[in-house]
Every structure is written in structure tokens, then in C-alpha cells.
Amino acid sequence: MNSMVMQKDIISNWEPRHASLFGVELVKLNHRLIETGLFTREALGRVIERCPAEHLGIRARGTEIDDPKTMEGELGTATGLEAIQAIEKGRMWMNIRRVMDWAPEYRKLLDEVFGEFEARVPGFSTFKRNLGILISSPNANVFYHADIQGQSLWQIEGSKSVYIYPRSEIFIKPESIEKILLRETGEDMPYEKWFDDYATVVELKPGEMVTWPLYAPHRVHNHDCLNISVTMEHWTKQIWNSYAVHYGNGVLRRTLGMKNGSTADRGLHVYPKAGAALLWKKLGRQIDGDVVKKRDFRIDAGSELGRVSIR
Incomplete structure (x- = not known):
């Protein structure tokens, strides 16, 4: 429709x-x-x-x-x-x-x-x-x-x-x-x-x-x-800056032990942290998400709970 x-x-x-x-x-x-x-x-x-x-x-x-x-x-x-x-x-x-x-x-x-x-x-x-x-x-x-x-x-x-x-x-x-x-x-x-x-x-x-x-x-x-x-x-640009800053802080915390990094989404510090984030991704250090695991059940509208277990 x-x-x-x-x-x-x-x-x-x-x-x-x-x-x-x-x-x-x-x-x-x-x-x-x-x-x-x-x-x-x-x-x-x-x-x-x-x-x-x-x-x-x-x-x-x-x-x-x-x-x-x-x-x-x-x-x-x-x-x-x-x-x-x-x-x-x-x-x-x-x-x-x-x-x-x-x-x-x-x-x-x-x-x-x-x-x-x-x-x-x-x-x-x-x-x-x-x-x-x-x-x-x-x-x-x-x-x-x-x-x-x-x-x-x-x-x-x-x-x-x-x-x-x-x-x-x-x-x-x-x-x-x-x-x-x-x-x-x-x-x-x-x-x-x-x-x-x-x-x-x-x-x-x-x-x-x-x-x-x-x-x-x-x-x-x-x-x-x-x-x-x-x-x-x-x-938005502001959301992306915030993402880059938090991501960069995480990378610096894990690689250099740096703590209490600024989380402001504006300022010159955004750019090196964005660079750290991109480098971390290029090095393959980010863990992939949304991996499909084994299936536990199947939809079944006729069953009591609407699903049946997959053995």
C-alpha cells in the first residue's frame, strides 16, 4: 500500500x-x-x-x-x-x-x-x-x-x-x-x-x-x-562531534591510559580525537556488533506463546 x-x-x-x-x-x-x-x-x-x-x-x-x-x-x-x-x-x-x-x-x-x-x-x-x-x-x-x-x-x-x-x-x-x-x-x-x-x-x-x-x-x-x-x-554535525570525542576518549584511555578527557562537542580537541577514532577503526580494533547467533525459537501463531523452540 x-x-x-x-x-x-x-x-x-x-x-x-x-x-x-x-x-x-x-x-x-x-x-x-x-x-x-x-x-x-x-x-x-x-x-x-x-x-x-x-x-x-x-x-x-x-x-x-x-x-x-x-x-x-x-x-x-x-x-x-x-x-x-x-x-x-x-x-x-x-x-x-x-x-x-x-x-x-x-x-x-x-x-x-x-x-x-x-x-x-x-x-x-x-x-x-x-x-x-x-x-x-x-x-x-x-x-x-x-x-x-x-x-x-x-x-x-x-x-x-x-x-x-x-x-x-x-x-x-x-x-x-x-x-x-x-x-x-x-x-x-x-x-x-x-x-x-x-x-x-x-x-x-x-x-x-x-x-x-x-x-x-x-x-x-x-x-x-x-x-x-x-x-x-x-x-547531525554536533552529534558526530560528540561521537568522535567519546570514541577518541575511549581509544586514548585504552592505549595511553588517559582519563578525564573533555567530552565537549566543540573546540580544537575534537579533531585529534576524531583522528584517533578513525585510526582505531582502520586498525581493526573495534569489535563487530550485531553478529547473528544461533536461533532459539521459531514464530508459530498456533502455539500458546506464539513460538516453538528450535531443537
Whole structure:
């Protein structure tokens, strides 16, 4: 299904103050993505069937916040709609990655969204944009983590609570950011339950989106319903500078034992640290991420949990 021509702005309640807040503070807005017709269950069923295998991630994990076990899954012979039905009854989530690379109608939508933001926010210029689709089970959790690029979460179906924590060294240490950037660890980080006392909790419903400051730790809890969400990511020159500085600090910490390096994303120190980051990558010292491990289960809409184990 092709998207409808949007006669109205995608963001429906933009105010002048949002231009100063966007990318700097937590901002919650209303959107019209649902009106495009690209995110109905039928449309998403077809997207799942079109998705290249390397861009379709299926996982299952327990419902406890600190449950460390993750299982990897595969679609098998299930149709896209059967997969959505299975996720609705199981403790699973599906990550449809880089949709704009192989579905041009979603690339068009992504460009429209960022064209709208760039027209409204002075000096805001983005590159390496990304659009993904998340389909997740009732009561599923995304555990405490941080992202390395600009991030926004757009709700399509269902509702969830998004916990966003202060971006201070109490909740995310520079060393944790460095490990994520150097791919020495995943995006998950150590979490303590008392962190919630300092979180801002955003209740996200269909037609709402939220964006937060770079590297702000967050976690997500689905309410008791299937959730369909869209993630959008982007880079700006400032985000790239921050990436280079933290990456360079990590390299210098590991090679020369240097500590307490500046994390400012402006100034002359950015350039040598960016050089250190590029050299580290060229030397092959960065650990590759997203390696496909063995599959633990297969989607099966007819089973009680929507999946069966692979023996």
C-alpha cells in the first residue's frame, strides 16, 4: 500500500518553543503517521514478508526489568500477519530495521518527517537518517540503555511507558558511552531500581511521539496490549562531534591510559580525537556488533506463546 498524500503537517501540535527544545530536552508531540496507511497491521504484514533476513530481528526475553536472558528467533514459514498475531500473545518483540533502504515509500516518509523538522528548527541539518519498526508483545520491556544517535519514538498501536533518566554521570558514566561506541558491549547498561525515582515517565499513546537528549538513558515498558512503534534516528554535525570525542576518549584511555578527557562537542580537541577514532577503526580494533547467533525459537501463531523452540 502506498502512503496517502499528506495534506497536513506530520507533527500536528508544533509550537515555536519546540524549535529551541528539540534535540536538547525531552519533547513529546502529536503526529499523523497513522493517516499515511503505512502502519496498519495489513501493511506491516507485507513489510515483514518483504524484509531482507538480515534486517529482521526477532527476540524474546522475560518480563522482569533485570532479567538478563535473551533468545533469538526466526520467522520460519509464518506470514507477516501470523507473526504479528504470534507476537500479540507471546513475550516477544520484532525489530524491522532500515526499512527505508528496501521500501521506497518509507524512505519518502522519512524524508518528509525530517524535512518538516529542518524547516522548523534553525540550523538543524541531518544525515544518516534511519527508520525502523518495532512490534512487541503485551508487557514486554526494553531494558535500560542509551543510543549513540538522535532518537525519537513514534507510537502507532497500543500504549507504553517510557522512562527517561537524567544524562549525568550518576546514570550514565563516560566509560559506559565509550564501551557502547567501541562496541565492547551492547546498548544495555547497569541499572538500579532506585534510578526510577529520578526518571521522567512519558505515557505514550497512538498518535504521540517523544524525543530526548543525546545519550539520555531510557527504558520502555509496554502496557497490557500489542505495541507497534516507529523509531527514527539521525545524525547531525554536533552529534558526530560528540561521537568522535567519546570514541577518541575511549581509544586514548585504552592505549595511553588517559582519563578525564573533555567530552565537549566543540573546540580544537575534537579533531585529534576524531583522528584517533578513525585510526582505531582502520586498525581493526573495534569489535563487530550485531553478529547473528544461533536461533532459539521459531514464530508459530498456533502455539500458546506464539513460538516453538528450535531443537
